[in-house]
Amino acid sequence: MLISPPFLPSGTTTEEDFLNAAMPPPISAASGTGGAPEGSFPVSGGFEWHNGLHLEAPILAHGYGCLPVRAIADGVVVYAKPSPLECTDQGDGRTYDGFSADATSVTWTDIGMLVLAHTTEIGASGDTPTTVTFYSAYMHLSQLAPGIVPGKKVARKEVIGQGGQIYGHRRQIHFEICCDDANLQKLIGRKIVNDYSTPGFPGPWRAVDQVPPEDGRSDSVFGQIHIYLPPETPVRSNPPISHRRSGDGKRLEQELWLSIAYQQGRSILTTRDKYGQVIASREEKEPEQFEYNLYKTASERHASLTDASDSSPSGWYELLRFGRNLGRDPLPADAAHWRKIATADGELWADLNGPGTRKFSDADCLPVMGWNCYDDDPSPDDQRCDSRRMKLLVRDPADPESLLDRVKLAARLGKPEVRAKLRRTICKAPCEWDRATIVKRYGWVREQMDKPNDWARFERHLLATSFDDLPQEYLDAQWHFHPHEFIAHFRQCRWLSEDEVVRITRKSILDKNGQEYEKVSAAEMKNRLRFASDKRPANLHMALQIVMRKYGVTQPHRIAHLFGQLAAETGRLEFMMELGKDSYFDKYEPDTEQGKKLGNTQIGDGKRFKGRGIIQITGRWNYTAYSKFKGISFLDNDTAALLSSIAHLTCDASGFFWVGKQRYLIDKDKKLIPNGKQGINYWADQGVDKTAALQVTKCINTGGIHFEEIRWPCFEHAWYVLNDMEVMPMNFKII
Structure with a gap:
């Protein structure tokens, strides 16, 4: 899944700063909420359900106008309704002033609305992708972009409209993200059992301190790793002597959670109590940069075993990376x-x-990390929030009786500690914009109004700002996420769908004269990902995603570097082996200088250990190293050929090379000597400019062959598609 915010500002540095600048709330606060911004999620005003966030479009850098609204992900328009022109007619329900009790006050509310359906992938179970569908809705647009009509396909970052007015406040939109029951279960990996009479299955809500009975999902794994440690967890004061479990020694004697975050070489371990409160944190410093050296550490733990017949460095690598194999x-x-x-x-x-111990990742949306589902409102057709669990979450612990006081509850919505807890609530509530139900849902307001005409004006406003033709698929999507948190959360996933891989892969290459050649269609690219030929295996797409996840190639710049290299190594996924007649591989034979560098020792090794994989590994030395890593031999003609005929091995062998490769230099005696950190991820993390791309290239092809005409332009293309730049920089050329 590739996902971006609806506004794309520039000039920010960190991911957090970017998302905060991209989704700023209105400056004004909602009355009676203790300072909560207008249009907060999931409750606002008089403690009423509010299914999205109000956002204020950032001003353009030159000070005139504001950023346009963009599609947050690839999708299809399922609903599009333009807004009429602004007027001051008091009889028009859109001129209602929601912030004033003065019946003569006139403000304007735009009602341009778009609903996009997004179908993508977040992982796979075996050969079956975990496909999800969710909806993004954009309300109060002043105008829609040209050509935005139902049925139109839109791409992530594509302009879809312009922010409008909400009760006279300009540059604003209501923005929401929602899904139905079936897709909620797939998005959060939690069973949706809507039967509160079944012990142990109170709907999708889970107690924070519930002891997990089993490991988390394995189809979708991303972000931080979270491990539940029971009281009987073995502990010791000194470094371990053995890496096999023993039955003696000390025990932890308390329940803890441990979170592991890998960040560009760093490994940060955060310890929490059973309620999720942070106790302490430390950064691993041995060896120096833990993530870059995972391959080395895994190999050392495997080598430490007296009997390694049931072991492999690859198995240990996954244990270190994911907490499980x-x-x-x-x-x-x-x-x-x-x-x-x-x-x-x-x-x-x-x-x-x-x-x-139980192992999870951010993909499990753990209650101990703040995620939970709220669907216990006994009157779901009433806009008032009567969810007891929501009230318990918001109320003042020092004032238990405030649970019954809506005014007191609403007054706490502006408190930072409450707002932080509300970000990871997933709430079930009917669509706010359904004209057929809207009057009923706000009927309780009538009882609080002093004058009959007040209700008549308000009812006219409700009907004027709702719709009677919304698609049923959107009306059924009643589970709502905090939009900011949903986007931040799933930006960690980056399991690419087939369509996203096709878009990332550059379709054309230019020759030295700037003329286009070797153009590949999207249909042909999908064919290469799905089907076998005599040069590649079938089902490359799934294998590629699994390997990218395993070896940490999940950040946009790392993915771009990988795709820049595989474009040259595989002819943009056309072949997974080095091509040429048998005589071509004589240059790798043991009696040649090149063959000796590759570790070839037997006649026929040149052809036997030809380049194979998405990043082609070549020579007996590399094949031997990969055999040791996997615990399986690939050292005869038949098994060596598996690296280009079985998709998992084709991709995994290259992933092994990616994390196990140190960059080498040639010394004065023409010998290869190590230079730099373990693994190509280190070099990919150095940047996204031409110098960094060349350094990555030299890790794979010391001569930099095809850098200018293939590796660099294909990196440029992938990097632009993957990042959040709204336009291509001047020095980037995309075909």
Whole structure:
């Protein structure tokens, strides 16, 4: 899934700063909320359900006008309604002033509305992709972009409209993200059992301190890794001697959660209590940069075993990366995952794979990390929020009786600690814009109005700002997410759909004279991802995504560097082996200088160990290293050929090379010597300019062959598609 905010400002640095600048709330606060911005999620005003956020479009850099509204992801327009021109007619329901009790006050509210359906992937179970559909809705647009009509396909970052007015406040939109029951279950990986009479299954809501009975989902895994540590978790004061589990020693004696975050080489471990409160945090410094050295650490733990017949470095690599082995490579059943963690009493070593430990990732939307579902409102057709769980979340713990006082509850909505908790609530409530139900949902307001004419004006406003032709699929999507949090959360996923891979892969290459050649259609690119030929295996798409996830190629700049390289290595996914007649590979034979560098020792090694994979590994030395990593031999003609005929191995062998490769230099004696950090991710993290792309290229092809005409332009293309730039910089040329 690739996803962006609806506004794309420039000039920010960190991810958090960018998202805050891209989705700014209105400056004005809602009355009676203690300072909460107008249009907050999931409740606002008089403690009423509010299914989205009001956002204020950022002003353009030159000070005139504001940023346009853009599609947050690839999708299809399922509803489009333009707004009429602004007027001052008091008889028009759109001139109602929602902020004033003065019946003569006139403001304007735009009612331009768009609903987009987004179908994408967030992972896979076996060969079956985990496909999800969610909706983004944009209300109060002053105008729609030209050509935005139902049925139109739109791309992420495409301009779809312009912010309008809400009760006279300009440059604003109401923005929401929602889905139905089936897709909620797939998005958060939690069973949706709407049967509150079944013990242990109170709907999709889960108690924060509930002991997890099993590991989290394995189809979708992204972001931080979260591990539940039961009281019996083995611990020790000193570094481990053995990496197999033993039955003696000390125990943790308390329930804890440990979160592992990998960030450009860093590994940060955060310890929480059973309620999710942070206790302590530490950054792993041994070895120096833990993520870049995962391959080395995994190999060392495998090598430490006296009997390694049931082990492989690849299995250990996944244990270190995910807290468990998601793949198919050997890992001892009694493997211990020792990591040094911080607790309230100091630092100690804990076995994160001990008995009773449970492993998750951000994809599980854990209650202990603040995520929970709220569908216990006994009167869902009433706009008032009567969810007891929501009230418990918001109320003042020092004033338990405030649970019954809507005024007191609403007054807490502006408190930072409450706003932080509300960001990860997922709430079930009917569509706000359905004309057939809107009067009923606001009927309770009538009882609070002093004059009959007040209700008549308000009812006219409700009907004028709602619609009677909304698509049923959108009306059925009653689970609503905090839009800012949804986007921030799923920007960590980056499991690419087939369509996204096609878009990232550049379709044309230019020759030295700037003339286009080797143009590949989108249909042909999909064919290469799906079907086998005599040069490649079938089902490359799924295997590629699994390998990118395994080896941490999940950040836009890392993905762009990978796609820039594989474009040259595979002819843009056309072939997964080095091409040429048998005689071509004589240059790799043991009696040649090149063959000796590749570690070839037997006649026929040149052809036997030809380049294979999406980043082609070549030579006996590389094939031997990969065999050791997987715990399987690829050292004869038949098994070596598997690296270009089985999609998983085709991609995984290249992933191994990506994280296990140190960049080498040639010294004065013409010998290869290590230079730099372990793994190509380190070099990819150095930047997105031409110098960084060349450094990555030299890790793969020391001569920089095809850099100017293929690797660099294909990197440029992928980087633009993946990032959040609204326009292509001047020095970028996309075909």
